[in-house]
Amino acid sequence: MTRKIPSFIEIYKSLIKIPTISSENKLIDQTNKNLIYLLSNYFSDLKFLIKIKNIPYTNKFNMLASIGYGEGGLLLSGHTDTVxxxxxxxxxxxxxxxxxxxxxxxxxxxxxKGFFAFILDIISSIDLKKLKKPLYILGTANEETDMSGARYFIQSTNIKPDCIIIGEPTSLELITAHKGHTSYSLEVIGKTAHSSNPAIGINSIDIMHKIINKLISLKKYFKKKYFHKDFSISYPTMNFASIQGGDAINKICSSCILNFEIRPTPGLTVKKIEILIQNKLKKIIKKWPDRIILKNLFFSVPSYEYSSEKKILNTIEKSCKLINKTVDYCTEAPFFQKIAPTLILGPGSIQQAHCSNEYLDCHFIQPTKNIFEKIIKKFCY
Ligand SMILES: [Zn+2]
Known part of the structure; x- marks a missing residue:
């Protein structure tokens, strides 16, 4: 079979060369357009059909490449952005x-981005004429910020693959659960006045103190109620990250802001967290209406746990000799899971992700190619 695309390493180089940084900071945030078009060209050279979709109100894009017809099949997904x-x-x-x-x-x-070099390399070496079910490759946008690429994909697609695998760097371990992440900013608006007369002001730190006590009791409740044996930190964590308030020693503090995050275990939804916070603070909010403002800091990522057909999980575990594990970082899995059974498995270690001098240990290269070739054949041949 003659190769229609460049070598593994040439493809890898070309993907790394295109900056696709996602950031909350608009001055740093970049479009992923050029990478999406490069990937599209590679996949279309391998006879895949390409659909590129713009994420509404952004300069970011998702790409879905597909080959083969019919129901089910396999979707391999990666995000195209970096930190x-x-x-x-x-x-x-x-x-x-x-x-x-x-x-x-x-x-x-x-x-x-390296995951796509693996996929392209494997696909260029297997016989695509033998595909009996569709093989999809998805490249998403904005995973590192608001996961809008994955969220838009599940809203706008009608495909129903038998399985989705996200190729995040799991050291080739099969990930079947992770915690979620949600973060809040809580502001208490008091009323400033001269500190010599407490009666004429409202001290926001005094109110915040009561709020923190309530949140600490919620933290204990989470620990008791949402225990999950598969996690090394076996309960939802709540972290008070920063607190700011006051500006002069002789003034009653007018504004106090607490930022905190919660990492829920599977079973505790983001919605439930919000209801529990509101319930805990109900009395304080009633006493101080319009003085307590709770806002989401970033987009929340729900927790994830594989809860679909055991058969799919067993197939991958057995044929690739993998054992499943839970991790503490977040992925797009809770979103994809809404359309198909989703697992996380990919080359390289998470220890190197988001780090300076990020690297892939080359020991992963051959096993990754072997595993994904097997998986593609299992689901699509
Ligand atoms: Zn990632």
């Missing part, structure tokens, strides 16, 4: 793939 990089601690150009000491260095080598 930002710290210029002072990278010792090389983050956008140039460098091979050194049996490692491949570059921004996105494991998290996770």
């Amino acid at each position: 930002n990089f710290d210029d002072t601690s990278w010792t090389q150009d983050p956008f140039q793939l460098i091979e050194k000491n049996n490692k491949l260095y570059g921004l996105g080598v494991v998290d996770m």
Whole structure:
């Protein structure tokens, strides 16, 4: 079979070369358009059909490449964006793939543009004429910020694959559950006055103190009620991240802001968290109407747990000799799970993700190719 696309390493280089940083900071945030078009060209050279969709109100894009017809099949997914990089601690150009000491260095080598180089390499080496079920490859946008690519995809697609695998760097372990993440900013608006007369002001720190006590009791409730044996930290965590208030020693503090995050275990939904917070603070809010403002800081990611057909999980575990595990980081899995059974499995270690001098240990290369070739054949041949 003659190769229609460049070599594994050439493809890898070309993917790393295109910056696709996602950031909450608009000055840093970049479009992923050029990478989406590059991937589309590779997949269309392999005879895949390409659909590119713009995420509404953004300059970001998703790509769905598909080959084969019929129901079911397999979807392999990766996000096309990366986090930002710290210029002072990278010792090389983050956008140039460098091979050194049996490692491949570059921004996105494991998290996770590199996954597409693996997929393209495997697909170019297997007989696509033997496909009996469709094989889909999805490249999403904005995973590192609001996951709008994954959320838009599940709203706008009508495909129903038998299984979705997200190729995040799991060290080739099969991930079947992770915690979620949600974060809040809670502001108490008091009334400032001269500190010599407490009666004429409303001290926001006094009210915040009562709120914090309530949140601590909620934290204990989470620990008791939402225990999950499969996690090393076996309960939802709540972290008070920062608190700010007051500006002068002789003034009654007018505004106090607490930022905190919660990482729920599977079983505790984001909606439930919000109801529980409201219930806990009900009396305080009633006493101080319009003085307590609770806002989401970032987009929430629900927790995830594989709860679909055991058969699919068993097929992958057995044929690839994998054992399943839980992790503490978030992925797009809770969103994809709404349309099909979803698992997380990919090359490289999460230890290197979001780090300076991100690298892929080359020991992962051959096993990754073997595993995904098997999986594609299992689901699509
Ligand atoms: Zn990632």
